[in-house]
Amino acid sequence: MYRRLTKNPNYYNLQGVSHRHLSDHLSDLIENTLNNLESSKCIIIEEDVYLKPSNLGLIASYYYISYTSIERFSTSLSTKTKMKGLLEILASASEYAQLPIRPGEEDQIRKLIHHQRFSFENPKCSDPHVKANALLQAHFSRHTIVGNLAVDQREVLLSAHRLLQAMVDVISSNGWLSLALLAMEMCQMITQGMWERDSMLLQLPHFTKDLAKRCQENPGRAIETVFDLVEMDDEERRELLQMTDSQMLDIARFCxxxxxxxxxxxxxxxxxxxPGEDATLLVTLERDLEGRSEVGPVDAPRFPKPKEEGWWLVVGDSSNNQLLAIKRVSLQRRAKVKLVFAVPKDVGKKSLVIYFMCDSYLGCDQEYNFTVDVKEPK
Known part of the structure; x- marks a missing residue:
């Protein structure tokens, strides 16, 4: 709890120079800032004197993002938001408002827009938020971007993870399960530079869409995930991939x-x-390091800087799209995590789901159903 500043009626002169106007200006600046933060629901002002941060304010502060961005996330996200809307809301963040639109660049952005998965309604190509959206979609589609646009795309990607993690927190505060999982999937897309509907094998080095399709159509057994590829016999794998020894070594390192x-x-x-009480789920996680001593950075050549993987544990009720508990997890070799969640108010057996979601790789998430038996109150 912080005490609000009030105007001081006593003013002082230094060397004959009045500071009254400077103090008035400073007080007005503080007052306007507080009003903006209050209207964006980032702070709470009590009795016109005391200040305390709201949940949105804490999220904005933790991820170091603009209060206007967190306000936009809060007002724009809803249970009906899909992938296209999530992407638009991400690109609308204030952090992208300063993206430059250089002379002659509008035509380049317009051409970029026409080749993307999601269309734009009457796009204004001089709008930096439209540019951010186009660069994000180009990243997911793996379209080659060069020159100044590549520099701008790098800046867009570097901010995207912070913004998406803040989004996940805003969504979780509202208890929206499916949208939280979708935002987590978008974190994976940002890291690997691919769409969630693409073959998961495209994360592997030297893989093309044609090779991924050939793996999927493999006679006898479709190869669709990294784990499918790992479980193959060496000779069978070599015959399917038809790569050089050096390329196969790169594949082995990734796996x-x-x-x-x-x-x-x-x-x-x-x-x-x-009924109505809290229950605790104890989760034990153990990683197979494949003989390595540490995890190391994520294998993500399309992300512009080294990144450490992160995880979310989520408890949800998929029958009514309700998120009951969430916790960020940093996992090296082994971890034990407690998740506290509110049990249903109805007596009887209730089916819930626990999700283990990665922010860096596609295809390694886990999902399990479990049941809680709510007893009659004693």
Missing amino acids: NRFPNIDMTYEVLDADDIQ
Whole structure:
């Protein structure tokens, strides 16, 4: 809790120079800033004197993003938001307002827009937010961007993770399960430079869409994931991929780095769960490091700087799209995590889901159903 500043009626002169106007200006600046923060629901002002941060304010501060961005996320996101809308809201962040529009660049942006997955309604190519959207979609589609646009795309990507993680927190505060999972998937897309509908094998070095299709159409057994590829016999894999020894070595390095995590869980005091009370889910995570001593940075050549992987654990009720608990997890070799969630108010067995979501790779997320048995109150 912070005490609000008030105007001081006492003014002082230094060497005959009045500071009254400077103090008035400073007080007005503080007052306007506080009013803006309050209207954006980032702070709460009590009794016109005391200040405290709201949940939105804490999120904006933690991820170091503009209060106008967090306000836009809060007012624009809804349970009906889909991938296209999520992308538009991300690109509308104030952090992208300063993207330059250079002379002659509008035609380049217009051409870029025409080749993207999601269309734009009456796009204004001089709008930096439209440019941000186009550069993000080009990144997911792996279109080659050169020159100044490539520099701008790098800046867009470097801010995207912070903005998306803030989005996840805003969405979670509203308890929207499917939209939170979608925002987490977009984090994976940012890191790997691909769409969520693309073959997961495109994360692997030297893979093309044609090769991924050939793997999917492999006679006898479709190869669709990294784990499918790892489980193949060496000779069968070599015959399917038809790569050089050097390329196969790159594939092996990626597969050894790809997260292979064993997850177990249990509901504590499962025999004594009563309506409306909190329950605790204990999750144990253990990674197979494939002989390595540490995890190391994510294998993501399309992301502009080294990145450490991160995870979310989520408990949700998929029957009513309700997110019940969420926690960020940083995992090296082994971790135990407790998730506290509110149990349903109805007596009886209730089916819930636990999700383990990565922010860096596609195809390594885990999802399990579990049941809580809500007893009659004693």
